Amino acid sequence: MSLEHVLLGLLRRPASGYDLKREFEERVGQFWSAPLSQIYPTLRRLEERGLLRSHEEPSTRGPARRVYERTLDGWEELREWLESGPVRGRERFPHLAQLSFLGELQSPETTVEFLAGLRSRWVADLERLRKLAATAAFHAELGLRLRARLLEAQLVWADDVLQSLQAARG
Amino acid sequence: MSLEHVLLGLLRRPASGYDLKREFEERVGQFWSAPLSQIYPTLRRLEERGLLRSHEEPSTRGPARRVYERTLDGWEELREWLESGPVRGRERFPHLAQLSFLGELQSPETTVEFLAGLRSRWVADLERLRKLAATAAFHAELGLRLRARLLEAQLVWADDVLQSLQAARG
DNA sequence: TAAATCATGTAAGACGTTACATGATTTG
DNA sequence: CAAATCATGTAACGTCTTACATGATTTA
Secondary structure, eight states: OHHHHHHHHHTTSOEEHHHHHHHIIIIITTTOOOOHHHHHHHHHHHHHTTSEEEEEEOOSSSSOEEEEEEOHHHHHHHHHHHHTOOOOOOOOOHHHHHHHHGGGGOOHHHHHHHHHHHHHHHHHHHHHHHHHHTTOOHHHHHHHHHHHHHHHHHHHHHHHHHHHHHHHTO | OHHHHHHHHHTTSOEEHHHHHHHIIIIITTTOOOOHHHHHHHHHHHHHTTSEEEEEEOOSSSSOEEEEEEOHHHHHHHHHHHHTOOOOOOOOOHHHHHHHHGGGGOOHHHHHHHHHHHHHHHHHHHHHHHHHHTTOOHHHHHHHHHHHHHHHHHHHHHHHHHHHHHHHTO
C-alpha cells in the first residue's frame, strides 16, 4: 500500500507518529493525508515487519514519545517503491462524477452554484499552496508546482464554464 | 459514500450490474470506477434500503440478468447528494508523494525516467479522452473538458521539468 | 474446441474514517 | 481554572481490492 511507503518516505530522520502527522500536513498534505488513528497502527505494523525500529523517549510535556526510524530493510523497501516508477492511482474525483449527473436536475442555478463552490475552494487551495511553495526543496517543490498548475487550469475551466452558462441564460 | 451515489446517478434507465460496469467505463471512468465485485453487493444494499428495486430478466445468452431501477426514495437521495454541493474529495496522488521523496535517491536519471513514465501515461490518457469527448452530453462533457485541461497542464509541467533537468546536466 | 463475452456472485483481507478514551503540560 | 497542545492509542464500522467460483452462449 502507499501509506506505508509514504511514512517510510517521511522518516528521513527519526520521528514519532505525532511528528509525522504534522509533516504530513506540511510536506505532502497536498497529495496525501492520514489521521493519527491510521498512522499509529501502521507504524506498529512496519516495525513488526522489520522496516522500522522504535524506542521510547521522555517528552518535555505530555506522555512518552515513541520515536521511529528506518532500518536498512525499510530503506530498501522505500527505494524499490521509488524505482518501480509512478504508481497507477485509481484517481477518484467524486465531484466530477456529481457534475456529470447534475444535468438530470434540469436546474441551471444548481449547476452554477455548484461550480461557484468548486471555484472558491480552488482559489483558497491555490493561495495556501503559494505560501508553501516558497519554502520547499527541489523535489518537493516539483509536486507543488504541478499542484499549482492543476489548480490554475481548474480555475480557467470554471470561469470558462460559468461564463458560457451565464451567456446561455442571457 | 460516493459509490452508492454514483450508481444511483448512472441508473437513469434500468440496468444490471454488468451493464453498470460498462457505463462506468464509458461515462465516468475518467473520474471513478469500481470492480463488479464491489458493484453487485452495493446494488443489493441499495435495494435493501429501498433506494432501488430489481427484478430478474432472462438473458439472450448467459445467466438471468438482475435489472435494477431507482425508486422515488432513490431519486430523492441522488437529488440531495447533487444539491449538497461538491463533495470534498480526499484527493490522493501517490505519484506526487513519490516524486517528493525521489530526491533522496540522489539519482537524476531515476527522476527523469520517472517523469518520462508519467508523461507517456498522460499522453495516452489524453488521447483516449479526446475520442470520448466527441460523443458526450453537455454535463458529462464539462467533466471531460476539465480532465482534458488537467492532462494538458500536466504535460506542460512534465516537459518543463524534464527540460530544466536536462539543462542542469548539460 | 478453445477463447471471448455475458452474467452472477462469495470470501478474505487490506485500507480508511469516525468516534471514543486517557492523561500530562502549557498558555491565557 | 479553562482551553490548547502534546502524545498515545482502541473499537467499530465502512469501503475497496484481489482472488476465487460458476456456468451459458457465441465467435474464431
